[in-house]
Amino acid sequence: MSQPERFIGEGEWKVRKHGAEKRRVWRKLHLAVDPVTHDIVAAEVSLENVHDAEVLPTLLNPLRRKLGHVYADGAYDSKASHQLISRKGATACIPPRKSAGLWKKGHPRNDAVLVMRKEGLAHWKKISGYHRRSLAETAMYRFKQLLAGKISLRNYNGQVGEVMAYVSAINKLNTLGLPVRKPRV
Numbered sequence: 001m002s003q004p005e006r007f008i009g010e011g012e013w014k015v016r017k018h019g020a021e022k023r024r025v026w027r028k029l030h031l032a033v034d035p036v037t038h039d040i041v042a043a044e045v046s047l048e049n050v051h052d053a054e055v056l057p058t059l060l061n062p063l064r065r066k067l068g069h070v071y072a073d074g075a076y077d078s079k080a081s082h083q084l085i086s087r088k089g090a091t092a093c094i095p096p097r098k099s100a101g102l103w104k105k106g107h108p109r110n111d112a113v114l115v116m117r118k119e120g121l122a123h124w125k126k127i128s129g130y131h132r133r134s135l136a137e138t139a140m141y142r143f144k145q146l147l148a149g150k151i152s153l154r155n156y157n158g159q160v161g162e163v164m165a166y167v168s169a170i171n172k173l174n175t176l177g178l179p180v181r182k183p184r185v
């Protein structure tokens with residue numbers, strides 16, 4: 001008596017024929033943008049499991065320019081980020097989390113926490129100039145448009161090189177000119 005044949009489903013056949021499917025790995029791009037020239041002054045590519053605040057030192061430490069303000073989203077609201085920004089001689093403009101508590105007495109972040117508790121996030125954004133962070137968002141948008149949402153190289157080092165080439169291209173395009181926006185009166 002012969003063994004009954006086992007039917008192989010589509011997924012099993014595909015794995016046997018082509019090998020196990022590889023899981024897609026996402027990359028995160030972190031940018032530091034000069035608010036005057038709109039140039040990307042630092043860029044870092046990280047894996048998806050790296051927290052944003054962990055990347056801040058690799059963005060800011062190599063910069064040899066004077067930093068006035070560092071505008072970042074709430075993911076950078078950590079003591080380490082605030083200390084680094086302070087050491088670089090800059091002022092942090094980072095929204096505290098909704099449930100943020102006060103830090104040691106006299107810390108500049110406490111002012112933001114108190115304003116947000118009393119007047120709300122929208123008011124803090126208005127008085128702090130947080131809207132300047134949108135320049136980084138615009139740079140990211142330009143980057144994604146140029147990149148078309150894909151990185152073609154497969155290994156990590158190649159991907160980093162490809163991203164840095166795109167950063168260089170965007171900065172070169174900036175020298176050709178940017179749209180001029182007139183503020184509403």
